Amino acid sequence: MGRVAEALRREVHRANLALARSGLVMGTFGNVSGVDRAAGLMAVKPSGIPYDRLKPEHIVPVSLSTGEVVGTDLRPSSDTPTHLELYRAFPSCGGIAHTHSESATALAQAGLPIRCLGTTHADHFRGDVPVTRALTRKEVASDYERNTGLVIVEAFRRKRLSPEEIAAVLVLHHGPFTWGKDAADAVENARVLEYLARMEILVRSTGGGERHRRPADFLVDKHYLRKHGKGSYYGQK
Amino acid sequence: MGRVAEALRREVHRANLALARSGLVMGTFGNVSGVDRAAGLMAVKPSGIPYDRLKPEHIVPVSLSTGEVVGTDLRPSSDTPTHLELYRAFPSCGGIAHTHSESATALAQAGLPIRCLGTTHADHFRGDVPVTRALTRKEVASDYERNTGLVIVEAFRRKRLSPEEIAAVLVLHHGPFTWGKDAADAVENARVLEYLARMEILVRSTGGGERHRRPADFLVDKHYLRKHGKGSYYGQK
Amino acid sequence: MGRVAEALRREVHRANLALARSGLVMGTFGNVSGVDRAAGLMAVKPSGIPYDRLKPEHIVPVSLSTGEVVGTDLRPSSDTPTHLELYRAFPSCGGIAHTHSESATALAQAGLPIRCLGTTHADHFRGDVPVTRALTRKEVASDYERNTGLVIVEAFRRKRLSPEEIAAVLVLHHGPFTWGKDAADAVENARVLEYLARMEILVRSTGGGERHRRPADFLVDKHYLRKHGKGSYYGQK
Amino acid sequence: MGRVAEALRREVHRANLALARSGLVMGTFGNVSGVDRAAGLMAVKPSGIPYDRLKPEHIVPVSLSTGEVVGTDLRPSSDTPTHLELYRAFPSCGGIAHTHSESATALAQAGLPIRCLGTTHADHFRGDVPVTRALTRKEVASDYERNTGLVIVEAFRRKRLSPEEIAAVLVLHHGPFTWGKDAADAVENARVLEYLARMEILVRSTGGGERHRRPADFLVDKHYLRKHGKGSYYGQK
Numbered sequence A, B, C, D: 001m002g003r004v005a006e007a008l009r010r011e012v013h014r015a016n017l018a019l020a021r022s023g024l025v026m027g028t029f030g031n032v033s034g035v036d037r038a039a040g041l042m043a044v045k046p047s048g049i050p051y052d053r054l055k056p057e058h059i060v061p062v063s064l065s066t067g068e069v070v071g072t073d074l075r076p077s078s079d080t081p082t083h084l085e086l087y088r089a090f091p092s093c094g095g096i097a098h099t100h101s102e103s104a105t106a107l108a109q110a111g112l113p114i115r116c117l118g119t120t121h122a123d124h125f126r127g128d129v130p131v132t133r134a135l136t137r138k139e140v141a142s143d144y145e146r147n148t149g150l151v152i153v154e155a156f157r158r159k160r161l162s163p164e165e166i167a168a169v170l171v172l173h174h175g176p177f178t179w180g181k182d183a184a185d186a187v188e189n190a191r192v193l194e195y196l197a198r199m200e201i202l203v204r205s206t207g208g209g210e211r212h213r214r215p216a217d218f219l220v221d222k223h224y225l226r227k228h229g230k231g232s233y234y235g236q237k
Helices: A003-021 A080-089 A102-110 A137-141 A144-158 A183-208 A217-227 B003-021 B080-089 B102-110 B137-141 B144-158 B183-208 B217-227 C003-021 C080-089 C102-110 C137-141 C144-158 C183-208 C217-227 D003-021 D080-089 D102-110 D137-141 D144-158 D183-208 D217-227
Strands: A031-036 A041-044 A060-063 A095-098 A168-171 A175-180 B031-036 B041-044 B060-063 B095-098 B168-171 B175-180 C031-036 C041-044 C060-063 C095-098 C168-171 C175-180 D031-036 D041-044 D060-063 D095-098 D168-171 D175-180
Touching: A003 A031, A003 A041, A003 A060, A003 A095, A003 A183, A031 A080, A031 A183, A041 A080, A060 A080, A080 A095, A080 A144, A080 A175, A095 A183, A102 A168, A102 A175, A102 A183, A102 B183, A137 A144, A137 B217, A144 A168, A168 A183, A175 A183, A183 B183, A183 D102, A183 D183, A217 D137, B003 B031, B003 B041, B003 B060, B003 B095, B003 B183, B031 B080, B031 B183, B041 B080, B060 B080, B080 B095, B080 B144, B080 B175, B095 B183, B102 B168, B102 B175, B102 B183, B102 C183, B137 B144, B137 C217, B144 B168, B168 B183, B175 B183, B183 C183, C003 C031, C003 C041, C003 C060, C003 C095, C003 C183, C031 C080, C031 C183, C041 C080, C060 C080, C080 C095, C080 C144, C080 C175, C095 C183, C102 C168, C102 C175, C102 C183, C102 D183, C137 C144, C137 D217, C144 C168, C168 C183, C175 C183, C183 D183, D003 D031, D003 D041, D003 D060, D003 D095, D003 D183, D031 D080, D031 D183, D041 D080, D060 D080, D080 D095, D080 D144, D080 D175, D095 D183, D102 D168, D102 D175, D102 D183, D137 D144, D144 D168, D168 D183, D175 D183
Parallel strands: none
Antiparallel strands: A031 A041, A031 A095, A041 A060, A095 A175, A168 A175, B031 B041, B031 B095, B041 B060, B095 B175, B168 B175, C031 C041, C031 C095, C041 C060, C095 C175, C168 C175, D031 D041, D031 D095, D041 D060, D095 D175, D168 D175
């Protein structure tokens, strides 16, 4: 195992522990990966190992091109083929987090997007967080986890969404995936997503249904752009 | 008291403390038992003793066949006859947990099942968690706790459900019982059940009622079977 | 100050700290009192002193018959006249707790009782926890806090409820009062009440409204009576 | 930097840490400021610096009249122009807190006021906490943060509300601002506001919509006035 893989493993290990501390996962639910595109490797949580026993050497390197495990006998997360498809389709994606966090998962189960209802959302994601279509019987029967990745990519392509501007998705009847510039950023987006999902459910629980007036696009853009991109003026110089 | 009973008491004691730490119970609510079928014994939390004073020697051994307390003057949980009926009817059941956890109990009070709305549910239970029928006046008047066990068994038989595949039930107007391969596993299922119940209530609070499209059976089966049984591929070899 | 008052002060001090630790109050909200009927005294939290600075000597003794403060310059809780009326009308009441706990207060604001929807409720309260009527302009204008006590008593008399069997009330647009055999028991009932209120709101948030079938009276009685009174068989002998 | 500014910085630093501990903010969300009117200065959290790295010397002094940063190279919170307009329009305002606290923000997103539904609300705010109107495209395009302050002031003027009696507002599609006699008091009002917002959402989640009977004005006034102003009798003399 080269030094590149070791650094990636430590980063992914730290991000998995951050996920465990976040309260977004229970038991062995959830997983985080990171990628080193120059080395052609992703690294991901092993399957079924509790967070409190997780060590950097447990993190499983996987070849981006072949999907094969590199240099360990541990099995990667069963969701690894999903991660691989996202890394392949979204070139700017540097890390991926998957949780079954309560409110985002409830919305995924209900088939409801996380609507962009305000500036907290627009500070992080430039528009609604979409829900994927249902997988077909055939897509579930073989290469299920890979097909999960493919329907995520399809959702973004069909709706012409930018995975940089909306770094999150709800997989129908399953739960959220988030991504970011690295593994830590993906976890941070998972935390923000759950916060937004909780507020979406609170708004709906007031009985408003779809009635509420949505924020204007120019307000959404203002908030997204004051934090992201060239003209941003949030934070220190 | 033989060594078998002592080992069982320690296991059941540990599981009761795990239940107390889980946040699923308040005060002296709830109880966990375990069984040693070779020894013909179950062991259960004593009635009305707070978790923070509970010691292994307080755990009450009870004969599986006669229901009599063995080798202690302490009273077992008042729900003991319910546990006994479950052990008798469900041969693979190695431990039972009973809580009044908030969301599962709210659904039991509302008479609503915990529907299998997604993969988090299907990872653990292969289908809806059912609600029992109401007990009759006569069933409440005598042998109430035993009859509670019998209506649980009836719910599974009538609906042809497998207690291995769905290791949980909501007793109408009362609350959840969960079980598993041992006492610790029953507590873990109680935690998962409350998580699923919370998500069920969140889904309903979005105003969808029964409208939402349920996941296809092939998706439920896929998730249940990738974690359970012969073809499972979750976790390490 | 005699020894009786000192013992009562310490008990009430401990119960107020238990209330603060319970998470049922924020800031200086809430208050607990206790009574020594032989000494003709109640003792109550002083007004506006934060829980983390509260000492036994801050607890204010008040004459049950005259309502006058005894042996201290501190002001008692502004809700003292409410407590006095409850002690006078309910002879078995040994302690009173008042909180603005979130879910019970929300129901008080909505004017909705905490219905007896299941056995968790019936284990503690034998029937619905009632809501008082609105106070009139005149009742608010003078002796407001005393009149709050009087409408509580009126609610129990009108509906022929037993304050022993239902040791809690929601004051309309205000919040819950609970009582018990002593100050600690009143706080315990405040915790249970909030738990039941949370479940009541969860049941309602499923969209069922008043539709749900209520538990039969014989089930409610069974649970109440297996824990309370002569035939009880819960806990140790 | 004079001693006045140093004292103000320490006060605002403490209040920002209190906000972080309150659970009302996640990440770098939110900000608190304080004002020294004699010195013509406000002081505010710097933009994008995490609370756990915040030191008194990071707090940014800003001229009340010109809006210019005084004596530091750090950028103030991007919401600074909003704070400035509130200090200018509301002469009694000594501190301001801005959060994206969950329930208050959900109501801001839904465009729903926090109604005065009971005495907990009336103890702190004498009437409904209003929602601002939507900003126009032009108001968002230039001087967005200043215009946010101006629509808050407009909301109070149009509805003839007193910013002393109602020290809080919901900015539509954005979130709450609260204020008070100093920075610490503004944070305390932010905590109370979130508590009231949670209860407002709980009331709505019971399905009552706008149906519930509101408390009479004389009850609201009674509670507000027993804690505030000349005739108040809450707390110690």
